[in-house]
Every structure is written in structure tokens, then in C-alpha cells.
Amino acid sequence: AQRVTQPEKLLSVFKGAPVELKCNYSYSGSPELFWYVQYSRQRLQLLLRHISRESIKGFTADLNKGETSFHLKKPFAQEEDSAMYYCALSGGGGSQGNLIFGKGTKLSVKP
């Protein structure tokens, strides 16, 4: 079964501390993995996708197929990073399939 698991509902860190938001997935084929961010009262925005291997706003995420994980990391958290973060999966290999979302992790960065 296709599934995305974000084990932490809430993650609270101090400004300047490293942050890691965990994401594990279950998928039988070759999925496409995404991280989306939703700031307060704003729409979902794409943060990262694993195929582009970019670093956005200091965040990185590496797809680990052995551990079926796609954890989101940032070495030094900022207050403006406080938001809801959703890990999502889509069937790869030419699929136009829908996104399957994790339950989300609320990141709170304290001053």
C-alpha cells in the first residue's frame, strides 16, 4: 500500500538549532517525493522535490531508498521557518497520479 508517514505532529526548536523533519514512505515502484510547506493562512507551496536535488531556503532532503526515507533537514533554523510541513509521494515512471500526503509536521522555531 502507498503510504507516507510523518511521525512527529509537532517539532519545536530554538532559532539557530538544526532541524530534521522525518518522512518515511511505502511504495512498490519508483516514487517521486516532495516536501510542501504551508505558512499560516497561505496556500501549500512546493519546497523540494527529490528529482531536482535543490536546496531551497537552506532546506535539503535526500531520498534514501534503502530506508525508504526522505527526511527534511536544515542546519540552522530561523523563526520564519515556522509552518506546517507535508511530505508527499507520487507514483513515478510517467504516472499522472495524485499526491499522497503525510499527516504533516508543525515546525515551531522559538527565538
Add this chain to the structure above:
Amino acid sequence: GAVVSQHPSRVICKSGTSVKIECRSLDFQATTMFWYRQFPKQSLMLMATSNEGSKATYEQGVEKDKFLINHASLTLSTLTVTSAHPEDSSFYICSARDRVGGPYGYTFGSGTRLTVV
């Protein structure tokens, strides 16, 4: 970048009436659009996949006669909540995808807050 426009952002309607929500891709063609529902403090739940020129594919447990989806063009999909009831009150979000492997991936609308009184 890709933009998806969703209207209205907020609507209050009386029980028993119908409400139409529009989702437009502004600068790209979207052969596939997705409709989600988000309950407070919960994740997005896929309701249906809308394909241009064909019938929508509904997820299990979603009433197709209640949530009518029309994807008449490559840039417009509509969701009509028919005979709305208070339990239909929720946050509805649409999403569109450009071509597979395209630069934009999935782009989301700003959502519609529906309140049925």
C-alpha cells in the same frame, strides 16, 4: 512559476443549496487536476482526480453525485457541492499538475473555506 487560481476563497451557504468552486491553471495547461478536502489540523485527503474531457475518478467513500466535478478545458476544473449540509463544511483545495517531468510539479490553489449553515 505556475499559478493555480481558486475561487471563491470563502463561501457561506444555506443547507440544501449548491456551491460551485472553480480552479484555474493560469499559465500552464493541466490535463489533470486534483480536489482535496482538509479538516482542521489534519492533512489533505484526496477526494477525486479530474481529467480534462473525461469523467472524474473518485476516491472510495466520496459521493460522486454530491461532489460533481467538471473538467471542461485544460485550464479549468469545477467542483460543485450539491445539496450542501453542515457536515460538508470544510476547506477544499484544488491542485493541478503540468506535464510529467515538467518544471512545476503539483501546484495548489489557495483553497475555499465552505461553511454550510
